[in-house]
Structure formats: C-alpha cells, structure tokens
Amino acid sequence: MRFSFKKKLTRRQFLKMSLTTIAGIAATEPLFASLKFIPEIDNPLEFYPDRDWEKIYRNQFKYDYIFHFLCAPNDTHNCLLRAYVKNDVITRIGPSYGYGKAKDIYGNQASHRWDPRLCQKGLALLRRVQGPRRVKHAMVRKGFREWFLAGFPRDEKGNVPEKYLERGKEYFEKVSFEEAYEMVSKSMLNIATTYTGLIGKELLKAQGYDEAMIEATKGAGVQVLKFRGGMPLLGATRIMGFYRMANSLVLLDEKIRAAGRDNALGAKGWDNYSWHTDLPPGHPMVCGHQTIDFDLATVENAKMVICWGMNWISTKMPDGHWLTEARLKGTKVITIACEYQSTSNKADHVIVIRPGSDPAFALGLANIIIGEKLYDAEFIKGHTDLPFLVRTDTLKLLKPQDIIKGYKPKELQNTQLLKEGEKPPANIKQTRQIVSEKLRNEWGDFLAWDLGTNRPEVISRDSSGASGNFALEGNFSVQTLDGKNVLVRPVFDLIKEHASYFTPETVSDICHVDKGAVIDLAREIAKNKSQALVPVGMGPNHFFNNDLKDRAIFLVCSLTKNIGFHGGNIGSFAGNYRGAYFNGLPFYIGEDPFEYELDPAKTPRYKTYYKMESAHYYNYGDRPLRVGNKLFTGKSHIPTPTKFMWFGNGNSILGNLKWHHDFVMNTLPKIECVVVNEWWWTASCEYADIVFGVDSWAEFKYPDMTAAVTNPFFQIYPRTPLKRLHDTKGDIEVLAGVGKALAKLTGDTRFEDCWKFVYENKVEVYLQRIIDNSSTLRGYKIEEVEENAKNGIPSLLMTRTYPKIMAWEQSNESKPHYTKSGRMEFYRDEDEFIEYGENIPVHREPVDATFYEPNVIVCGASDLIRPKGPQEYGLSLDDLSCETRQVRNVVVKPIDLTKTVHPRRKDGLSLIYITPKYRHGAHTTPIDTDIISVWFGPFGDMHRRDKRMPWVGEGYIDMNPQDAKELGIEDGDYVYVDGDPEDRPFRGWQNKPKDYKIHRAMMRARYYYGLPRGVARSWFNMYVATYGSVEGHENSPDRLAKNPRTGYQAMFRYGSHQSATRAWLKPTLMTESLARKEYFGQVIGKGFAADVHCTTGAPKESFVKVSKAEHGGIKQPLWRPAYLGFRPGYENKAMKGFLEGAFIS
Secondary structure (H helix, E strand, O other): OOOOOOOOOOOHHHHHHHHHHHHHHHOOOOHHHOOOOOEEEEOOOOOOOOOOOOHHHHHHHHEEEEEEEOOOOOOOEEEEEEEEEEEOOOEEEEEOOOOOOOOOOOOOOOOOOOOOOOOOOHHOOOEEEOOOEEEEOOEEEEOOOOHHHHOOOOOOOOOOOOHHOOOOOOEEEEEHHHHHHHHHHHHHHHHHHOHHHHHHHHHHHHHHOOOOHHHHOOOHHHHHEEEOOOOOHHOOOOOHHHHHHHHHHHHHHHHHHHHOOOOOOOEEEEEOOOOOOOOOOHHHHHOOOOOEEEEEEHHOOOOOOEEEEOOOHHOOOHHHHHHHHHHHHHOOEEEEEOOOOOHHHOOOOEEEEEOOOHHHHHHHHHHHHOOOOOOHHHHHHHEEEOOEEOOOOOOOEHHHHHHHHHOOOOOOEEEEEOOOOOOOOOOOHOOOOOEHHHHHHHHHOOEEOOOOOOEEEEEHHHHHHOOOOOOOOEEEEEEEOOEEEEEEEEEHHHHHHHHHHOHHHHHHHHHHHOOOHHHHHHHHHHHOOOOOEEEEEEEEHOOOOHHHHHHHHHHHHHHHHOOOOOOOEEEOOOOOOOOHHOOOOHHHEEEEEEHHOOOOOOOOOOOOEEEEEEEHHHHHOOOOOEEOOOEEEHHHHHOOOOOOOEEOOOOOOOOOOOOHHHHHHHHHHHOEEEEEEEEEEOOEEEOEEEEEEOOHHHHOOOEEEEOOOOOOOOEEEOOOOOOOOOOOHHHHHHHHHHHHHHHHHHHHOHHHHHOOOHOOOOOOHHHHHHHHOOOOOOOOOOOHHHHHHOOOEEEEEEOOOOOEEEHHHHHHHOOOOOOOOOEEEEOOHHHHHHHHHOOOOOOOOOOOOOOOOOOOOOOOOOOOOOOOHHHHHHHOOOOOHHHOOOOOOOOOOHHHHHHHHOOOOOHHOOOOEOOOOHHHHHHOOOOOHHHHHHOOOOOOOOOOOOOOOOOOOEEEEEHHHHHHHHHHOOOEEEEEEOOOOOOOOOOOHHHHHHHHHOOOEEEEEEEEEOOOOOOOEOOOOOOOOOOHHHHHHHOOOOOEEEOOOOOEEEOEEEEHHHHHOOOOOOOHHHOOOOEEEEEOOEEEEEEOOOOOOOOOOOOOEEEEEEEEEOOOOOOOOOOHHHHHOOOOOOOOOHHHHHHHHOOOO
C-alpha cells in the first residue's frame, strides 16, 4: 500500500509548520516547555544545537543505586538480575553480565557466552514485585478464625461443621504474624491429637477414608499433616525448610503418643518433580535413577539434535542461543511434537505426530534400526540387558539358580553391600553404589547365551560395560533344575519381534505422520552414533503412557549408542528437579530433632522421621487406586489421609492442580486447615485458611541457594538492600515463627532450637553445613559466594564433566547403572509389569486423549505379553468408565488400533485437548502480570474494550480453523469446553447447577494452523475462575473477573483449562519391586521413592466437546481482528499480499 502527498512541501514550509506546532505544545504542556526552537541552518556540521531536551529522556534512566537478585521460577534456568532503583522503586531490570566471571574452587572459569541471561518474565518482574496483588501481611479466613476461636468444634464423625468451610466465598482478616503462628501451631496440635490412636482411626473410617490409608498412619495423628516446598531445589533452606518442619513434628508425635524416640513419627512431605508430571517415569525403569540429562550448552558437540516434545526456543530462552549457534556450525535440528512449534521454525525437519502416540513412533524407529541392522551391537551387548535370556514359559528372566545347583551370586567389586541393620555412610563419603545384602541376593545375577561356548554365561553387576560374544537373536533350550526343558530367547529377540509390527505404514496410521519420516529419521539417528542428542520436553511426560514413551525412546538411543556422550545422549527437561546436586541437604532437612546441633562449627546428626508421599493421591480425591477387587497402589506408595496442608512456592498444588474444580468441590471440604506462604495472591490463597505474606526475591533478607538442570551454575539468592514494600517476612522466618509458637504451646524448647540460626540472623550456618556435605559444593564458603552474587556473579557446580553429561561414567568408564543388573534394562520381569502387560516397552493409547479406544495395549506379537484382563479384577470387558480405564489391560494389534473408537465419540466429544506449560512464554509466575498477559496471545487489550474480558488478557483454546468451522465456531468466539461428563468439571455436577456454572470452562477460541486437525490446546498457566472472581465478573461495574474481597484476578470468566482435566493413576508407577536409586546418595533400593519412582498423573489427558457460547465481537458478531481481515481464514486482500511477500521489494 503506497501513500503520496498531492502537494509538495518545501523544507522551509515543513520547518515552519513543525515549529508552529511545537510552539503550541510548549505553551500548553509543561513537559515540553524546556524545548527550544532550532534555527534553520545551511550546514549542519557548523552548528551543534542545544541538547537540554535530552535531560527528560535521560532522567528516566537515572537511578539511585543498583542491586542484584536471583529470579528463579520453576523454568530450569535461574538468572541473577540487576535491579535499578530510584526513590526506593525498581524502575527497570536488566541482566547482570556476570556469568562469564563464574569460577569453581579450582579457578576454572565459565565462558562469557553464557551472558546475557534474561527473559521477558524477568524484564516484567518489577510489575509483580511492586504489583497490586502482593500479599501484604498475614491473613486468616473469617470462617477459619471463628472455628479456631470456638475451640475447633467437630461433629460425631470428627468433621468440621460446614458453616466454617466457606472457602473462596468470604473475607480474609489481617492478623499479626504472631497471631497467625499461634493459629497454625494450635491447629496442628488439635488435628494431630484428633486423629491419633484408635479413636483417630475410627474417625477417619467414619469419614470414608480407604482402610489402607488409615493403616498407613500407624496410629500417629501427625501423619495427616502434609507439607510441601514447591520445587525445593529452588531454595535449599527456605523451601526445603518445609520438610525440616515436617521432620521436627516427630516431637509433637512423641508428646501426643509418648511413643518414645524409636517409635515416634514425623509428618508427611509431598513430592515435586513427579507431582508436576515433569518426571519421565520410564527413566528409573531403564537406568535406575531419577533422570538422565545434560547441560544444554553441549549441543554444539552434536551433529544432530532431536527436540522431542521440547520447544527449546520458547521454553529454554536464556539457553536458546546454544541451539542457534550449534545450527550455524552445521548441527541438524529436528523437531518431533504435536504442533508446529517455535523451534520448528528453526529446524531442518519437522515431524508433527498425534498427541500421546510417542511410544508407537519410537517403536517404529527401533523397527527400522533393528531390521536394517543399523544398531551398535557392541554397545548394547555391554551396556544393556538386551542379551539377557528370558524364559518363554514364565516370561521371567532366566537366572543362574534356575540351572546351576547351589548357585550363589558373585562377589561384587564395584558395589558396596550392607549387612542387616548396617547404615550407609554419609552421602559425601559414598564412593560406590550401595545395595543391601538382602536385595543383592534377591536380585542375583543374569544369563546371556555365549555363541563361543554355545551355553549360558553368567553376567553380574561387575560386568556392566563388558561386551561378550553374546547372542542377540535366536531360540535356545535349557534344562532347569526341576527337570524342565525351557525355551529361552534374548531380550533383543523379543523386542525385535515386537517392534516388527510397527512398520512405517502402521506407524504412519497410528501417529498420523508420513511413513517416509519414520524411515529417514531412523537412518539419520543410526548414522550419528554418539553424536545425536535427544532432549525430550515435559509435554510427552503429561500422558498416561509416559513411562512407555521413555522406555521406547531410550531403546532408540541405546541401539544407536547415544547414551552418555557429549554429543549423544537422552535428556528430559522440565523444572529444577535435581535436588541431589546438594546431597548434603539431609543434614538440614533431616537433622535429628531430638538433639539439634546448636554449635555452628559442628556437624549436625541427622535422622529422618518424616515420610514422603505423592500428592497425586490427594489430587485423586485423597484415595489410592482401588478398582474392582484389587488395590493397585503398592504398599510403600500408600498415602495417609490429608487433614492439614502447608505449602509455599507453588500454586499448582491447589490453585492450578489437575482436576482443580473437582478438588474444590469434593476433596477440599475434608481438609481442616490449609496454610499458604505466598507473595502474590493466587487461587491457592483464595481457598486457603491462613496466608502468610512473604518476601519477593527482590526483598530477601536471608540468603539461600539453588542450581539448575540445564546449566552448570551454583547460585545464591543474595540479601538485598531494597526495603520491604509490605509487612512481609521470609519463608524461613515464617517457619521459625511457627516453631517458636510450638515451643511455647508444648513446652518443648527443641521446636525453637530447630530454627535457632534464623532467630540469630545466621541462616548461612545451615547453608554452609549443606555445602560442606555436598559433593558438588564442598570447598565453597557461603560468605564469599553470596558476596559474588551481590555483584551478579554465580559460581560453578563441581560435577564430573563440563558440560554436565549424565551417564557419562557408565558409557565411558563402564560404571554400573543404578539397576539390578548395572545395565540399562528394557525388559521388566517384575510380577507387576508382567501382570499389566508391560514387561516389554509396548505402546498404550492415552487413557482419555485419543480418538481410539483408551489405554489399550498395542502389541502385535501373540505371546510376548500376558496381561490380566478386566474380568480377573471383577470388571466387565465393556466397562470403559474413567476409573476402570486406568487398570484395563486389553490388547489390540497395531494394525487394528485405528479401527477402534473412543466411547465418548457418540456423545459429541471430538477433540484431543492438551494443556501444556509454556515456561518462558509465561509460566505461572508472571502470567497475570498485566504486560505479560497482554503479550500472551492475541486477545490482550489494556483498555478492555470488550468488558466481557476477565482481565487485560485471558485464557483461550487454540483450534485448527477447519475443526472450528465444522463446529460453527468463529475465530474469537467464546466457547464452552466440556470433558467427560462422568466426572468433569467435578463429580456430582448434575445436582449442583450453581457450582457447575462457576466451574464449567468458558474461554475464547483462537484459530491456529500450528495444530493438526482434531487437536485443541489451552496453556496451563492461566489463573482459574473462582467463586470470588465470578462474583466480581457478574456484579462489578467494570466486569473484571476479580474477587471484590481479596483482589484475586482470574483469567477465565468461568471455569478454566482444568475443568476438562482429571487425576489419573497408572499401576506400573506404583510398584513395589522396581529397583531404583534413592533421591540422595548412591543407595539403591526398591519401591516408592518421591520424585524417582512414583505416580505422575496425566494432565494432558482430555477428550472434549467444544461448543459456541457467545459471539466474539462487540458491535458485530465477528471478533474485530477477524472482521478486519487480519486473522487466519479471514485474510483481506492486503493481508494476503503481505503473507505472499508482496510488500518486499
């Protein structure tokens, strides 16, 4: 489009017009009064005009002082930022430029290529630190305070009367911190006392709790008290302090039950990495420990990078440049995802697959690699269980004791064995992997077929990495000690047969991809042995089949020798999960409450009395998985009832949890006290009883420390000079305040001793103790590293390699993996895995988010798996209800899968609905900050011209335009998003129409061609509608979805993305027999381990119906940007020209 003036102006005429205009402005606007006319001159080089006008501009950037603070939301990075302060107000934020100066204790220094580190969240953070929704003091909900003052009255079943439980619907009252401390301490004492002993058990039984959960309390009422510090690596003392508090409550149990030091119990702690469904649960099944990953900077060592469900450019923003630089040097980039993502824009090849079909796609790759013999035989013979022999009669691994009389396991050199009752050394003193003698004898040794001797050969943990002349294929006969002739086959042979059914044509059908993409990618990976990195994002973790996805991708990487190398490895990137960096934390968290060490120079003793459990059971209605005639939750995984909860640094445990709206309606009323530490009023605060206003990162008065999983930095939260903006305290101060209240209440001064160095303002004593006992930190002095942090300079973690490469020791030095065999294990012969048909890495369909029959086992081979069918659990084969689906083991051949149908298709549900996180676009930390909210998506409007908007930005659902048009939905329309009516938005909605209106999802629809047909998406981050926000939206003159009592600001008019989600529990994530490393240290155990082997849920699992609710426009039915022709499917002539490049000459 071109513009031209009909009349030409001379320079003199233009100047004259301009000066007149400026003169008019100067006369009326004081801001411009200092501006002076510039005389006309012929040679500008001879004249330098007065530049006083620049003072206005420069004055904006003047500051009184600067300071550095650490920005550390759960986005895997952590960045020291520089704040510019004027008149005690932060006016802007910038990077510290100190990362290139980071050193370790040996003098090794980081590269300046790490600078600058900052994203748009950090830039906008000043609007949150100084924002209107800061929690400004301690607050208590009106009804809770009345219950407290009335002396905690209950009915005959122990329930709190309903009149005290109007959460989300009443006022909060300001109280002093001391009053709040007293309320929390007395609440804990009352609740723990109420549910102690036989009387407590009877009350819990009367309230309907599962018998197994009641037994799990062991009669100790403190076991119904739950604590969670959100992503605790993000705060070694203040967030991990929640677990220290849980451990200290052994003193409360000892007081209530007089159980004695040896029998008393602490409270319960909730998981984090697995709670967020960020844990890749198949990693422990293959390698035995939490996760294999790598520092992202190592990407330049790779020739090929496969971003599998990982949107590197958008979710790893400070580290996005490493990918860009690697590509400039020739690294090939491939994206595999269920959308065309921002990283796809930088990729050489883009593969868009059907959501939740990842295991099938990986098996298709394995089929090509195996079938064309592109695998590295030597690597898999030495580093995996693929040569191990499997009995075809029992599907169990063949063991030496099956065929060798009197066989005893070999003595091990690389593993320390613990005798009965023997304790392992402290984590920092552990030099080898540690296993109890009992488990060593239980697990034993293994057998492979030696092609040279033509007989089985014993393989022990000591032979990990040793590649023998082992058979990978074939059928062999052995005679067992009971006289049977048993046919055995190598694991590789079984997997080869299994994978052969996942032909390119079949995978194309299942995954909705081009068959050529399967073939080409498999060959490309195989061509780049030890030089193909496969970073997997959290997206694929959010499906019910997440462990199977991990096992299948691991298989592909192992076959091609892409595990444990600087240029070739697998990784899972989601959240700051690796608390094991600080393996000295047990000296802080688990310091023995019966004898706290009060001498700062001495090492404390530790003994953990608190127990961890998964929060997914609380999310699941505070119940385990009991379906039909079986309890599917393993004994070590069984939770206790939840009666009290206290958490900080996380909104997702209440305000944005999966099945949030069901939780509010059906689970929250059973919880008697909810305590929250927060600095921004979230939905968790809305439904809390007591809220402690705590310091923002920019106001810290107590130092703390953290690290990240994507970079090598050891980072400190330094104390800052910024004055507290409100009446807030540090998280650790609040914990210490409650400790002091407990000491006063019980008369036990050890509650106060627990937090001695907080009262003395010497938190660095706790930090130094952690440092001194941590392998990656020992040698640092907290005073020095904090001083560096005050100047914007972090330190370096002292990991074995730089960049950090997990599994490097196993692949390069033949050290064992943390498994029974010391190798990566792809065959699971534990009874639970055989029962559920997952002894080999099969594909299971998503449990809800599929067009086809949910959760069916997809396997073509006739006798490789033998799962128990529904009838054996007392269930009907035709029962496809949500509860039953989780345990339904029905086998379908790969070629037949797409002939099946989701049972809700007949009810109008037609779209797979995913709700991913978008860490840097806007994670939960800043999403409702006005600037971020406006930037995020196309519906931002600071003026809110459409008063229906809940806020200046709002939640929305992305839809493929063709899907939307078929449903009669225009771009920008408001729509309802309805999940399975059996239990969503909450169980029992049919009888509660007023509540249903609050909790049913209504949001904008956005046309988005980046999604394939049949897939819809809403971002996880948006703040949910609450009773208060709906009240504000319907009754306030401005119609903001803002609680008139608390100021909570929702980003939905009604409901949220969580209206269509629910909690799911997968049986193979709750087993008792899986070997895995403990969270800290080198000890290998089995069964439940928080954030290692435990259930993870499936927040992307939804199949929905989308229907039009309201027109998107204000003055006309169509939303204005679409009406003007600027949106997909509505392009006007000029827009079409722009897209075609017509404006580029």
